[in-house]
Every structure is written in structure tokens, then in C-alpha cells.
Amino acid sequence: MRMYDLIYTKKLGGALSPEQIAFWVKGAADGSIPDEQSASLLMAICWRGMSTEETLALTLAMRDSGKRLDLSSVPGLKVDKHSTGGVGDKTTLILGPIVAACGVPCPMFSGRGLGHTGGTVDKFAAIPGLKVELSEAEFVRSLAETRFANSAQTADIAPADKKLYALRDVTATVESIPLITASIMSKKLAGGADALVLDVKCGPTAFMKTLEDARALAQSMVDVGTAHGMQIRALITRMDAPLGWAIGNALEVMESVEILRGEHGDSELAQMSFRLAAEMLIMGGAAKTLTEAQAKVQACIQDGSALETLRRFVTLNGGDARALDDFTRLPQAGQVVEIRAEQAGTLAAIDGRALGILAMDLGAGRRDRNDILDLGVGIRVHATVGSKIEKNDLLFTVYAKRETLVASSPYLKTIEVINVPAPEVPWLLDAIGCRP
8 A cells, every 4th residue: 555545546536445544544653654745645635625434434543543541440421522622611620520410420631722722631730739641540530439530631542643733733734624523533532431522612712713614523523423323412602702701720710610619600601511511411311301401400500519529529639629619729820910991882892812812921821832831820801792891991800920011912902892782692503413
């Protein structure tokens, strides 16, 4: 088998066989296929696309390039969640303990942030002492004892994805739905879950900018999961303004804990997290209808069992659970700067991407994978899109190391104020895939 033939076939729009795809993935991972040939095939795929059968074959080949986690020792259907990411997205910190408290095991491998979007691993790392890289034995133990496990992805899970993603990153081939699908789903299938709920973000702050593209990605992942025999459902959710009031790792832990305490229950972040959790309960067999599932979600918030599950998870994995009740134990910033409105009106838009870049500049995110984070810095967003504001109303509180960086930042000019009511846009834009 020659790599040249694979490139030529895909260049002309032909389909690759599972054997050809497996040959490529293995050679890309072990270095026997030169990077320039892999880059050529990636570009051909980016232009010509892949069928569902090809995408599934690529997903399985990438999954099988490394270790597959065996969670069969933990009773019950294991349900995972994946979000395509966005500014202020801390839904995992909220829904994981909820789903676990309702009796459904929730195993989740999460990523670190890069660029203007934060990573779940970094948010958990803000809890003092919490181990965010678990061994397989520690992961299974956490799942068995608390029904919740979250860890950074280990190097032996889908290693081919790491190699191919690095090539995509430098060859302008990241934005390919088959390649995105295989990257996400290979890791999810290797993670040992029985079912998966997807949160596909859509909007100017998200990776998928249009509803058409978000639907295409969601459908692709649902098709691959279904073809593999996995229960899978995707929600497409709006991502334009920041999600919730907190941007920054320790701040996002605070907001998540507040929601688990029963606060901010009417916020979009809470409603989105509760809905995703409800979908996971149905997938896991803990509820038959959405109404029943939503009632169980509310019950575990009200009786405190969701927050107690998070405490148990933190304690089991070496963290200081006292920080969940006493936020002064979380990392703190040195300077606090208030940003106020320069005019009255209706807040029509907040540029979440710009605020994410500011948070990155403050030290909450990484420009390079080797950057060291400042877990205490970030931004608190006080106003919401659609709300009326008066001149001098507090818009943002910025927690920083240096006040001068904040005062000179162009990214705080991120709001649009109009004199007429802003149209309401729902946070849930679509749902794809059938429930059990």
C-alpha cells in the first residue's frame, strides 16, 4: 500500500477504505509516513470531505492507536458529555456532580485551554491540591466511589489524534468536519463511556460560527456515534456573549459552586447545565422523560447532594474541599479594577471572544501550550445582553496582577449599546439525535 495512492484518490474525490485509513493513521502515529504526505492527505480531506463510513473508519483507527479504558467494573450505564468549548463554559463542573448525585456514573476526560477559550482541567486545577491527571486506577476508583471522574486526557488515549492535530494546526486544516468529528469521537470512544451528550456551541465566540455549520458538525458526530452503536444526542447552543458571569479559572469554580448551592438558577448557564444533565440522566436510564429528568436535577440541587458529590470528588482526589465553602482558599488576584458604562441604553451585545482574549492576556489562558497560568485572574461580567443599563453602571470587574494592563486594554470596548429593546435569542438552537 502506498501513501501516494491514498492522496491521489482523495484528491480526485474518491473514498478511502478502512484498511487504507488504518494504514495512514498507524504510519502517521509511528512516523513511518512522512509529515508532508500526511499534510497533503489532510488538505485533500479538508477540500473533498469524507463519507460517514470513512469518518467512522478514521475515528476507530485513531481510537485504536492507543489505550481503550475499561470501565466495566463500575455498575450502570456510563454517560459522558463533550462541549466544543467557549468563553466561560464551565458546564462540566456543574453537571458532572449533578448526574453522579442522581445515580448515573459520569466519566469525563477534559482538556486544557489554549487561546481565548478556557479548559475544564485548568478550572479544576484552581481547587488547591486537586489532582487533575489521574491514573487509570485512580480514574476508575473515583468513578466507583463518587460516580464522577474527571481527568486530563492521558498520552496513551488516541495518540494519533495528537500527532494529526498538530499537523492540522500548522496546515490550516483544522476546520474540517470529518477531521473534527474523528478527533473528538476517537477520544470519547476510547474513554469507555456507553453514551454521550454533545454540546455544540454556535456563534461568533464559538468554533462553529453559523447554525448550518454547527448542525453539520453535530450530525456528523451523531452519525459516527450511532454507526458505532453508541447512544448519542447533540444540543446546539448559542455562544456569542460569555457563558455565565465568570471568566477565569478560580472565578469559574466559584460560579459553578454557587449554582450547585441553588443560586443563579434562572441564568442561561444554569439552565443549559441542567438541561444537559437531564439529557444525560435519560441516556443513563435514571429517567424516562425530560420532565422526570429535570425534576431529579432540581431535587439534587435542593437537597445538597450535587454539591456534596463535588466535595467527595475533590476530597478523594487530594483537593481541599473547604475551598468550595470558603472561596478565600482559592487563588486570588492582586488588583481589582471596575469598568463602568459610559452611556445609558440597552446592552445589545458583549464580545465574548474579546473578553476571552483579555482573560488570556491577564494570565487565565495560554497563548502557547507551555504557558503557566495565573489561576486567580479573570473577569466578572455584571450585565447581560438585553438588560437596560444606566451611565456609570458596573459592567465588568477585572481581577488582575497589574492594573495598568487592564486600563490600557482595547478588549474592554466590547459592548454594544442601543436605544431600543434587543431581540431575545434562545440559548438552545437545535437538538439532533434520538433519546433511548
